[in-house]
Amino acid sequence: MKCRVCKSLAVISLPRHNSAFCKEHFFEFFYNQVKKAIKEFRMFRPSERILVCVSGGKDSLSLWHALTVLGYPADGLYIDLGIGGYSEKSKEMAEKMANLLGRRLIIVEFGREYAPVNVVAKRARRSECSACGTIKRYYFNRVALEEGYDVVATGHNLDDEAARLLGNILRWHIPFIAKQLPVLEEENELKKKVKPLCRLTEQEIAAYAFLNRISYIRDECPMSQDSTSLLYKRALNLIEAESPGTKHFFYLEFLKQRDIFSVSPTNHDRTGIKRCEICGSASQTDICSFCRLVSYLQPLKT
Ligand code: AMP
Ligand code: ZN
Ligand code: ZN
Numbered sequence: 034m035k036c037r038v039c040k041s042l043a044v045i046s047l048p049r050h051n052s053a054f055c056k057e058h059f060f061e062f063f064y065n066q067v068k069k070a071i072k073e074f075r076m077f078r079p080s081e082r083i084l085v086c087v088s089g090g091k092d093s094l095s096l097w098h099a100l101t102v103l104g105y106p107a108d109g110l111y112i113d114l115g116i117g118g119y120s121e122k123s124k125e126m127a128e129k130m131a132n133l134l135g136r137r138l139i140i141v142e143f144g145r146e147y148a149p150v151n152v153v154a155k156r157a158r159r160s161e162c163s164a165c166g167t168i169k170r171y172y173f174n175r176v177a178l179e180e181g182y183d184v185v186a187t188g189h190n191l192d193d194e195a196a197r198l199l200g201n202i203l204r205w206h207i208p209f210i211a212k213q214l215p216v217l218e219e220e221n222e223l224k225k226k227v228k229p230l231c232r233l234t235e236q237e238i239a240a241y242a243f244l245n246r247i248s249y250i251r252d253e254c255p256m257s258q259d260s261t262s263l264l265y266k267r268a269l270n271l272i273e274a275e276s277p278g279t280k281h282f283f284y285l286e287f288l289k290q291r292d293i294f295s296v297s298p299t300n301h302d303r304t305g306i307k308r309c310e311i312c313g314s315a316s317q318t319d320i321c322s323f324c325r326l327v328s329y330l331q332p333l334k335t
Contacts, residue, residue, distance in 0.1 A: 045240050048277035056244055063241050066232040067099050074216040076227040077184045083107035084182035086173050087130065087138075089123025091242040091249040092188030094130050096230050098247060100186070101134045107186065108137040112172050114165060115144015116151070116256060123250045130247070139180065141172050147327050151256060156329035161256040164326060171323035175314060177224040189215075189228040192235040195284040196265035203265075211294040213287075221306040222315035232285065 034043040036055035043053035047062075054062055070076065077083055083100065087093040087109045100107045111127040113120050124140065131138035147153060154164035173185045194215070201209045215231040217223075230238060242249055273280045308314070309321035316322075 044244070045237075047237070049234070049273070049281050051277070059240065059244070063233065063237065064099065064103060066237075067103065067229050070215060070229050070232050071227075074214070074227070076186075076216055076229055077105070077225075079105055081183040082181060083184050083186055084110050084139075084173075084177050084180070085186045086110050086112075086169070086188075087127045088188070089126035089250040090188065091247070092190050092230060092235070092238050094126060094188075094247050094249050095238050095242045095245075096186060096188045097130055097134065097136075098245060099241070100229065101136065106136070108139065108182070110139045110141070110173065110176050112141045112169055113144050114168065115149035116254065117149075119250070119252065119255055120144060122252075126249050139176055141176065143168055143172070148330055153326060153330060157326050159326070165256065167322050167326050171314070171321070173226070174222075174224050178222060178314075182224065184219075184225040184227055186227050186229055188230055188238075190230045190233055190235050190238055191281060191284055192266055192269070193262075194228070194231050195269055195280050196262050198284055198287055199265045199269060200261060207294055211291070214291065215288075223306070232281075234280070 034046055034053045035041065036043045036058050037052040038058040038061075039055060041055045044056050045059050046053040050062075083105055085093060085097040085100065085107045087097055089111070097107060097109055109127060109131055111124055113124055127138055127140075144150065148156075150165050150168065151161050153168075154161040157164060173187075176182075177185045194213070198210070198213055201213060215228040217226040219225040233241075241247075269280050269283070306315045306317060307319065309316040309324055310319050311324040311328075312321060314321055314323075318325075320328075
């Protein structure tokens with residue numbers, strides 16, 4: 034197998050592009066995909082302050098690494114949800130990357146301040162994944178606002194986005210489909226959110242992490258058994274194996290043709306924002322979803 038560009042020995046084959054690359058040209062390919070996403074969706078400029086949300090996994094650590102290589106001075110945010118040994122290990126990986134890059138890592142100790150996320154979920158009678166999502170979204174925005182960041186970046190990749198799109202299409206959730214973009218503009222104290230790895234697959238990001246010797250937590254989160262999204266990923270991978278390129282065509286072509294889905298107002302619109310009576314942050318309801326969630330802990334705390 035030879036590199037498509039220089040014909041030397043390839044280290045990775047990319048069936049979806051019908052090509053293979055040596056290490057140097059794979060990095061070139063990788064950075065070009067990140068640059069293309071940033072430019073196409075006007076995600077940010079080098080002068081803007083970027084906060085990368087890092088979970089300790091390969092996607093978000095590779096994102097932080099790649100943005101730094103590309104000259105974007107990004108800082109990291111890690112939220113410790115108090116998940117047994119998993120949170121400790123993943124925090125360690127985030128700290129290691131912060132040291133390697135010489136960048137600031139902000140750590141939020143949710144588990145210690147409130148309770149482990151599984152306890153919160155149980156008390157609120159919510160699934161662990163949904164409680165975890167509420168907590169993460171809350172801190173992504175709050176920390177960015179308080180610390181003066183212009184944009185919040187997450188490590189969502191092409192597989193994540195394609196699986197989410199498939200799920201939304203299977204249910205014909207038109208308003209969700211219309212807004213499933215790699216950029217959510219800033220609005221009413223909700224900071225701009227971006228997904229610069231949306232053009233790269235999980236496998237390509239794993240290769241980037243491996244070739245850069247990035248240590249990351251390999252275990253899946255013990256709580257994250259979001260079986261539907263795993264099912265959609267499996268289904269897309271099955272199709273991809275038979276017909277390489279279908280996955281990226283499915284998602285990237287959607288991005289090109291997104292205007293055919295018109296946005297109709299829903300409860301999830303970022304307009305009509307009030308202020309949470311407890312924490313004062315922007316909210317669509319009198320009490321924000323984070324404060325509602327942790328309120329179930331009150332009897333425990335007293
Ligand atoms: P997930 O919802 O676990 O698929 O993660 C999606 C993205 O959210 C990751 O790529 C990270 O950018 C971010 N993220 C996940 N967990 C954390 C965490 N504990 N702290 C900060 N960011 C996180
Ligand atoms: Zn080459
Ligand atoms: Zn609140």
